[in-house]
Amino acid sequence: MNTNANSPARRGRPGNDRRDVILVAVSLFNQHGYEATSVGMIADRLGVSKSAIYHHVSSKEELLSAALDRALSALEATLDTIDHSAERDHVANLERIIRATVDVLVEEIEPVTLLLRLRGNTELERAALGRRREFDRAVAGLVRDADDAGALRADLEPRAATRLIFGMINSITEWYHPNGPLNADSLGDLVVGLVFGGLLPRAVK
Amino acid sequence: MNTNANSPARRGRPGNDRRDVILVAVSLFNQHGYEATSVGMIADRLGVSKSAIYHHVSSKEELLSAALDRALSALEATLDTIDHSAERDHVANLERIIRATVDVLVEEIEPVTLLLRLRGNTELERAALGRRREFDRAVAGLVRDADDAGALRADLEPRAATRLIFGMINSITEWYHPNGPLNADSLGDLVVGLVFGGLLPRAVK
Numbered sequence: 068m069n070t071n072a073n074s075p076a077r078r079g080r081p082g083n084d085r086r087d088v089i090l091v092a093v094s095l096f097n098q099h100g101y102e103a104t105s106v107g108m109i110a111d112r113l114g115v116s117k118s119a120i121y122h123h124v125s126s127k128e129e130l131l132s133a134a135l136d137r138a139l140s141a142l143e144a145t146l147d148t149i150d151h152s153a154e155r156d157h158v159a160n161l162e163r164i165i166r167a168t169v170d171v172l173v174e175e176i177e178p179v180t181l182l183l184r185l186r187g188n189t190e191l192e193r194a195a196l197g198r199r200r201e202f203d204r205a206v207a208g209l210v211r212d213a214d215d216a217g218a219l220r221a222d223l224e225p226r227a228a229t230r231l232i233f234g235m236i237n238s239i240t241e242w243y244h245p246n247g248p249l250n251a252d253s254l255g256d257l258v259v260g261l262v263f264g265g266l267l268p269r270a271v272k
Numbered sequence: 273m274n275t276n277a278n279s280p281a282r283r284g285r286p287g288n289d290r291r292d293v294i295l296v297a298v299s300l301f302n303q304h305g306y307e308a309t310s311v312g313m314i315a316d317r318l319g320v321s322k323s324a325i326y327h328h329v330s331s332k333e334e335l336l337s338a339a340l341d342r343a344l345s346a347l348e349a350t351l352d353t354i355d356h357s358a359e360r361d362h363v364a365n366l367e368r369i370i371r372a373t374v375d376v377l378v379e380e381i382e383p384v385t386l387l388l389r390l391r392g393n394t395e396l397e398r399a400a401l402g403r404r405r406e407f408d409r410a411v412a413g414l415v416r417d418a419d420d421a422g423a424l425r426a427d428l429e430p431r432a433a434t435r436l437i438f439g440m441i442n443s444i445t446e447w448y449h450p451n452g453p454l455n456a457d458s459l460g461d462l463v464v465g466l467v468f469g470g471l472l473p474r475a476v477k
Contacts, residue, residue, distance in 0.1 A: 261433060
């Protein structure tokens with residue numbers, strides 16, 4: 068994908084790089100809803116004509132598909148951080164996936180927000196939700212592995228705990244401001260601290 | 273509110289109690305979106321005429337308003353569980369608000385889901401979001417009080433931690449099945465366990 072501002076494609080049509088079109092579309096989809104967003108609104112926001120948009124994509128649906136693929140590919144790539152060796156440290160694997168997921172939510176906050184709000188109204192949305200479920204299953208498998216290895220508290224039901232933890236992480240898209248006081252690393256520290264140790268100090272006895 | 277299936281109001285107009293109308297409307301709003309849901313669809317689901325619906329409410333907007341009020345009133349009532357006395361136990365207060373909120377999310381899952389998905393597109397929605405922010409502020413105050421009293425881990429930023437914890441709790445509306453294996457009390461135990469102690473066993477040294 069061509070992201071260089073001085074690239075030939077960009078030079079000829081300012082603000083009309085395929086990647087820019089997708090990012091503007093995602094932002095409008097999140098603001099107004101997919102149905103209520105028109106290609107004309109996307110063109111207006113970019114300051115170009117509708118035909119300039121159709122130079123890059125054939126339909127509004129192609130923009131939705133590209134945006135969801137962007138979110139899903141970034142989430143799926145977090146699984147590459149996992150150590151699958153026999154002597155793996157299960158808690159370190161959980162920490163890696165949590166930090167990598169927080170990074171994706173911060174860096175790709177608009178595409179991930181779009182993904183998390185999908186209801187599965189069309190074939191395209193259902194396919195994206197299916198890919199999301201595969202990712203969720205892989206992450207749940209990491210929690211289960213850690214639980215099976217005895218690395219987690221024995222009194223917590225691991226499946227519902229996984230849902231709660233990733234509900235916590237996904238909520239970042241609802242309240243986090245990328246230009247606020249908390250950067251992605253500090254947010255990752257906070258999430259790992261809460262998920263592993265909770266709010267209360269460890270009792271000193 | 274009249275909830276008895278054998279009540280006079282219910283006997284005369286089966287399935288057309290005001291409360292039933294609101295609950296069916298909420299369910300359809302969550303399924304199809306508020307805009308895409310018509311009063312005709314609500315009447316069809318209840319097996320009554322549109323005029324039977326208008327016997328109870330004057331507009332679709334009144335149904336939205338009643339549904340949001342139902343969610344907000346239930347959430348606001350959780351604050352009644354809080355001890356404000358000088359000798360209060362801050363951690364016990366947090367546990368009370370967490371358990372009471374989990375109960376509301378389970379018992380009023382459809383109205384709360386509707387509330388949590390609001391984007392503030394209309395005056396009515398913005399008013400509901402304002403009430404929700406007041407509630408969130410009251411809860412954040414409980415976490416801050418506990419933090420000020422030294423009852424929480426010193427290394428966690430309390431404002432972002434509050435967002436994460438209530439992001440975790442609110443996620444219940446996205447995945448919890450009221451007829452599944454986990455009842456509200458067990459879910460409350462799990463949430464309190466995770467929020468206070470995290471996933472990892474306390475080190476025994």
